[in-house]
Amino acid sequence: MPEMEQILQAAGDLLGSELFNPVDLGGNPRSTVLRCHMASGGSVIVKSYSTEPQGLRSFASEAAGLSLRLAGPELLGVDVDVPLLVMTDLGRAPTLADVLLGDDPEAARKGLLAWARGLGRLAAESVGRRADLARIRERYDKGVPSWEDEPWIEQAAADLLVLLDRAEVPVPYGLAEELAEIGRAVRKEYSAFTPGDTCPDNNLLTPDGLKLIDFEGSCFQSVFLTAAYCRMPFSTCWCVFRLPRGLAEDVEHAFRAEIVTAYPILAEDALWRAGVRQAMAVWTVDATVALLPRVLTEDRPMHRTRRPVPTMRQLLRHRWEMLGVAEDFPALAETMRLLMRKVAGSWAVAPLPEYPAFSAQSVTDVS
Structure with a gap:
C-alpha cells in the first residue's frame, strides 16, 4: 500500500x-x-x-x-x-447496517426497501451499458480479470467437493453435475450492472435518498444474484440476521418491480422464482467454501470489531437450513442436510436471531 x-x-x-x-x-x-x-x-x-x-x-x-x-x-x-x-465526499449519513443494528424497526424497514429499490433501479438503467463498462475498464486495466470474467462460481463448486471430503461428508450422487448446471443457468442471461459489494455498510441513507459506496466489485452479472441478496438476505456480508416473516419477500419485490422495467419477461413468477433459487444456491456454496474451513475447530464472529454480530457457525447453519429444503436441487439439498447432521450437529450455537431493529433478542457475542 x-x-x-x-x-x-x-x-x-x-x-x-x-x-x-x-x-x-x-x-x-x-x-x-x-x-x-x-x-x-x-x-x-x-x-x-x-x-x-x-x-x-x-x-x-x-x-x-x-x-x-x-x-x-x-x-x-x-x-x-x-x-x-x-x-x-457523501458525508456522514447512517448506513443501512446502522439502522438494522439499531432499535427503530420502521427506519430499518424503510432502509431495506430503499436499498432494494435503489439496486433495482440501478440495474434496470444499466442494461445496454455492458460494452461501455468493458471499454472503460480497459483504460484502467492492471492485468487482473474482472469478477465478470473470473470463473468464481465454477471454482466454488470445485472447492465444495474438496471441502466435503476434508470434512468427511459423503458427496451425494450427481452433485458435481447439478452444481455445473446451476452455474450455467445463473451465468446465462438477464445481466445488469452491480457495484459488487452491496452489503449494508456500503449503503448510505442520506436526506437525498440512498447513496451506494464501494464499487470494487463492479461488473455485469445476473440480476438473480442481486435478487438473492434481498431474499437471503445479504449473501456475502457480515451483517446477516433473520428478517421478520414476510419482509424478505417485500424487499425482493421492491427490487423486482424495478428490474422488470428492463426485463419484462421477469414478471413471470416461475421464471423469477427459479432464477432466485439458483442464485441462492450459488451464494450458499460460495459462503460454505469461504467460511467452513475457518470454523471447523472453533467458532468466530462474522466481523472482527462490529457488535452485535452473529457467528460464522450461526450463519452457515442458517444458510444450510434454507437450502436443505430446495426440491429443485436434490443432490445439493442432500449435501446441506448432511452438513447439518455431520458438521453442524455438534455445534452448540443458538439459531440465527432477527436483526436487532426488529427484535429485543440479543445476539450471541463472541469476544
Whole structure:
C-alpha cells in the first residue's frame, strides 16, 4: 500500500489543491480509504489500492464502475500509477447496517426497501451499458480479470467437493453435475450492472435518498444474484440476521418491480422464482467454501470489531437450513442436510436471531 505522504501528494496533484488532516475510514486489505480536507475548502474521499492482484482488480473495477456515472460518488480524479481515486465526499449519513443494528424497526424497514429499490433501479438503467463498462475498464486495466470474467462460481463448486471430503461428508450422487448446471443457468442471461459489494455498510441513507459506496466489485452479472441478496438476505456480508416473516419477500419485490422495467419477461413468477433459487444456491456454496474451513475447530464472529454480530457457525447453519429444503436441487439439498447432521450437529450455537431493529433478542457475542 502506498505511504500516506505519497497518497496525499498524488491526490492533491489530481485536484490542484493541497490535502491535509486525513481520517482513516477503514478500508480493507486491498485498499485504504481516507477523508481529506482541501486547502481550497471542503473535503474529498481518497481511496488508494494495494499492488497485489486483488488490489489491482479492485482499482480497475471501481474506477470503471464510477466512470459509468450510474450511481455512487462523483469520480474527481484517477491516478493509474499509484493507483488511487479521488471522489466526492457523501458525508456522514447512517448506513443501512446502522439502522438494522439499531432499535427503530420502521427506519430499518424503510432502509431495506430503499436499498432494494435503489439496486433495482440501478440495474434496470444499466442494461445496454455492458460494452461501455468493458471499454472503460480497459483504460484502467492492471492485468487482473474482472469478477465478470473470473470463473468464481465454477471454482466454488470445485472447492465444495474438496471441502466435503476434508470434512468427511459423503458427496451425494450427481452433485458435481447439478452444481455445473446451476452455474450455467445463473451465468446465462438477464445481466445488469452491480457495484459488487452491496452489503449494508456500503449503503448510505442520506436526506437525498440512498447513496451506494464501494464499487470494487463492479461488473455485469445476473440480476438473480442481486435478487438473492434481498431474499437471503445479504449473501456475502457480515451483517446477516433473520428478517421478520414476510419482509424478505417485500424487499425482493421492491427490487423486482424495478428490474422488470428492463426485463419484462421477469414478471413471470416461475421464471423469477427459479432464477432466485439458483442464485441462492450459488451464494450458499460460495459462503460454505469461504467460511467452513475457518470454523471447523472453533467458532468466530462474522466481523472482527462490529457488535452485535452473529457467528460464522450461526450463519452457515442458517444458510444450510434454507437450502436443505430446495426440491429443485436434490443432490445439493442432500449435501446441506448432511452438513447439518455431520458438521453442524455438534455445534452448540443458538439459531440465527432477527436483526436487532426488529427484535429485543440479543445476539450471541463472541469476544
